[in-house]
Amino acid sequence: MIESREELEAIRKTCHSMVTRSSSLSAGTAIIPIPGVDIGSDVAILLRLIPKINDKFGLTPEQIEDLDTESKVMVMAAISNVGSKMAGKYITKKLVISLLQKMGVKVAATGVAKYVPFVGSAVAGGISFTAMKYMGNSHIEDCYKIALAALENNQTDLEPAPGPVEPE
Template identity: 75%
Template structure:
């Protein structure tokens, strides 16, 4: 579990770097004019990337399960409030495909543009890079908000415990 805002910022920065690397790989696969190669590589990249992001933020199902009951409730409440579809969940091919399906228009455009000589491949690569970057960064933001809410909740809890109760007459 992330213990400080400084640690949280480091994790966020590290995850952005992972997303950029995955986005670059996705763009590289999209440039190759083989039908279905880019979608397959995007699924594979996301099946690796999303769990790594969850892990860095302490939001894998296993990490959450190992928390004490109170912390677990805090994290699950934060996940629910943020509305994340991937934090604290097992990342399956079905989940990734549904995520990519929501990006459907971009994926169709990517698939058709790659067959236009020269420029089409570059456009497909650009669309692929942007789509992967969007999905990854969006997930980072969700995880960041969840971790931030959990940190804040813990801080407030500690303040309540530390402050002695005062009686008012």
């Protein structure tokens, strides 16, 4: 369980670094002029990256299951309010592919760009980097909002109830 905003900010920063590394890997794969290699690579990257982000924020299905009932309900409500498709869920190949399909512009643009010598590979790499970074950072922000709501809820629960007011 995340104990403070400072800890939450540190987790967010670590996750942004993980996304940047993964985005660079995705871009490197997109440069390879073989159709389909980048999509398979992106699926594999996201199958590793998203669960790691969920774990850092305490939002894997197992971590949520271990919470007390009240906390679990609050976290699930926060996930629903944020509209996250990946927080608190088992990340499957089918889920990742569906999310990548929603980013179909990237797939179409990199697929066509690869056939333009030299410049096409660079364009494909740039598009791939940007798309992966956008997906990863969007997920981080969703997780951050969920974890912040949980943190604020826990801090409210820890505050002592106001006692009787004594006359001065």
